[in-house]
Structures are given as C-alpha cells and as structure tokens.
Amino acid sequence: MTRRVLVVEDDLTIADSVAARLRAEGFEVDLAHDGPSAVTRARDVRPDLVVLDVMLPGFDGLEVCRRIQAEQAVPVLMLTARGDETDLLVGLAVGADDYLTKPFSIRELAARVHALLRRVERAASAAASRITLADLEIDLAERRVTRGGAEAHLTPTEFELLVHLAERPRAVQSRERLLSEVWGWADGTGTRTVDSHIKALRRKLGTDLIRTVHGIGYALEVPR
Structure with a gap:
C-alpha cells in the first residue's frame, strides 16, 4: 500500500526537494506552505506521516502539530532551523515523534520517514x-x-x-x-x-x- 506524506514547508525550494525525494522513494506527497493550510490539508488527505517545519506563516509548526494531533494520531517529523534545545523539546511535547535540524540531508530525512513508518507498522502488527x-x-x-x-x-x-x-x-x-x-x-x-x-x-x-x-x-x- 502506498503511504501518503504531507510536507509542510514555506521554503519552496526545500519543499520541492523533499517532495521529489519522497516521491522517488515511492510515497504519495501533498504539500502545504503555511499553518492554516497545513491543518486543512491534513484533515482532507489523512496522511500517514507529516514532515513539518517549525517556522511557518499563519501560525507556527508547533501549533500545526498540536491541532493535527488533536484530530488524528499521525507520526510527525519536525524540521527546525533553531538550535535551542528548549524549542526541540516543545516540539516533542506537542506530539512530534522525531526532528531534524536544518540544514539536513535529504537522504537522512527519507531514512527517518521510513523508520517512523516502520515503528508504526510494527506496533500495528x-x-x-x-x-x-x-x-x-x-x-x-x-x-x-x-x-x-x-x-x-x-x-x-x-x-x-x-x-x-x-x-x-x-x-x-x-x-x-x-x-x-x-x-x-x-x-x-x-x-x-x-x-x-x-x-x-x-x-x-x-x-x-x-x-x-x-x-x-x-x-x-x-x-x-
């Protein structure tokens, strides 16, 4: 079964690069570029995983994560340019499952996505x-x-x-x-x-x- 990933990133270059790599890995990919559209898109497509930037227009990724998790239990890989450990811990506290700090390797991101989904599948089986x-x-x-x-x-x-x-x-x-x-x-x-x-x-x-x-x-x- 093809897995669906929602990529939420306001930097279009990064968003397109991430989407291209994940599509090459066999995923269906949806894109959102701000907080409100991310919540709406997650509600509409019910993704299997969300790749979520912290810094977004509208409202930030922490609020996006909080709202998505209130409606559906979905694994979230958070992307952040911040080096402050407090910000990373806040992300985990609101429902993120893993995080990558920018700049990151697209290859590593894809590996993290696969690992998160394997964990969910192991628990389900x-x-x-x-x-x-x-x-x-x-x-x-x-x-x-x-x-x-x-x-x-x-x-x-x-x-x-x-x-x-x-x-x-x-x-x-x-x-x-x-x-x-x-x-x-x-x-x-x-x-x-x-x-x-x-x-x-x-x-x-x-x-x-x-x-x-x-x-x-x-x-x-x-x-x-």
Missing part, C-alpha cells in the same frame, strides 16, 4: 491484541489506550513507548535501550527525547504510572 494492567488497558489492534475508563489520546511514538514499558511491567528500561528499541537510534544519543515523551505519558495517564530510576531510566508500575 503486534501478535497480542490487548494489554490490561489493573485500570490501564491498551488495545494494540485499534491503538487505543484507556485508564479508569477514560481514553487517552497518544501520539504514535507515545503509544509505542507505553506498549514497550507495559510489556515488561516493573522492569527498569534504560534510556539508551528505549531509544534503540522504540526509536531505532543505535548510538544512544537523544536521551532527552525519551524524557520528553515520558512527561507526556505522565500528563495524559497520571504521574503514578511510570517510575523514574535515577541515573538509569524508567519502569511502568502496575496501577493499583
């Missing part, structure tokens, strides 16, 4: 259909999460991270292992990415669910 831990229920087939009967809307990467922890309740997972097994990053860099996604899970599911093991990583506590 999981053998078990449901994980239940007390009042926490994870439906793997429908990619739904509820706690205490209330549904939590997770991004694709938040969902995969939760599943990875829930499959090994109480077992401590190092940040480096989580980066390798959830994100596919083998070099162990980017541990702040893990921390940001853990904060998002706590915000959506409760602060008592995931325990921090200082200097090592995280463990999912079985809810009481």
Whole structure:
C-alpha cells in the first residue's frame, strides 16, 4: 500500500526537494506552505506521516502539530532551523515523534520517514491484541489506550513507548535501550527525547504510572 506524506514547508525550494525525494522513494506527497493550510490539508488527505517545519506563516509548526494531533494520531517529523534545545523539546511535547535540524540531508530525512513508518507498522502488527494492567488497558489492534475508563489520546511514538514499558511491567528500561528499541537510534544519543515523551505519558495517564530510576531510566508500575 502506498503511504501518503504531507510536507509542510514555506521554503519552496526545500519543499520541492523533499517532495521529489519522497516521491522517488515511492510515497504519495501533498504539500502545504503555511499553518492554516497545513491543518486543512491534513484533515482532507489523512496522511500517514507529516514532515513539518517549525517556522511557518499563519501560525507556527508547533501549533500545526498540536491541532493535527488533536484530530488524528499521525507520526510527525519536525524540521527546525533553531538550535535551542528548549524549542526541540516543545516540539516533542506537542506530539512530534522525531526532528531534524536544518540544514539536513535529504537522504537522512527519507531514512527517518521510513523508520517512523516502520515503528508504526510494527506496533500495528503486534501478535497480542490487548494489554490490561489493573485500570490501564491498551488495545494494540485499534491503538487505543484507556485508564479508569477514560481514553487517552497518544501520539504514535507515545503509544509505542507505553506498549514497550507495559510489556515488561516493573522492569527498569534504560534510556539508551528505549531509544534503540522504540526509536531505532543505535548510538544512544537523544536521551532527552525519551524524557520528553515520558512527561507526556505522565500528563495524559497520571504521574503514578511510570517510575523514574535515577541515573538509569524508567519502569511502568502496575496501577493499583
């Protein structure tokens, strides 16, 4: 099945280069060049993945990401010219799954797109259909999460991270292992990415669910 990617970039040269490479990789590509049209386009075409620039006219990519994720769980690869780590963490907090800092290699961008989609597909093809831990229920087939009967809307990467922890309740997972097994990053860099996604899970599911093991990583506590 052909995957559809929405590229949101106001620099037409970059947008055309990214679109050309992704089309050469076999993707269908839609383009948007400002915040409002990006949200509308995402609603209309229901992309499998969004490549999203932070700096956009209308409103910025952070707001675009926030609005898209409120309507559909879709993996987002964020592009930023900023070097400030705070801006990158904000992007992850509003639902981005990965990011590239400009200038970037078009080849690396294509590789990141493939990696993000593989993560989503692996989760969708999981053998078990449901994980239940007390009042926490994870439906793997429908990619739904509820706690205490209330549904939590997770991004694709938040969902995969939760599943990875829930499959090994109480077992401590190092940040480096989580980066390798959830994100596919083998070099162990980017541990702040893990921390940001853990904060998002706590915000959506409760602060008592995931325990921090200082200097090592995280463990999912079985809810009481």
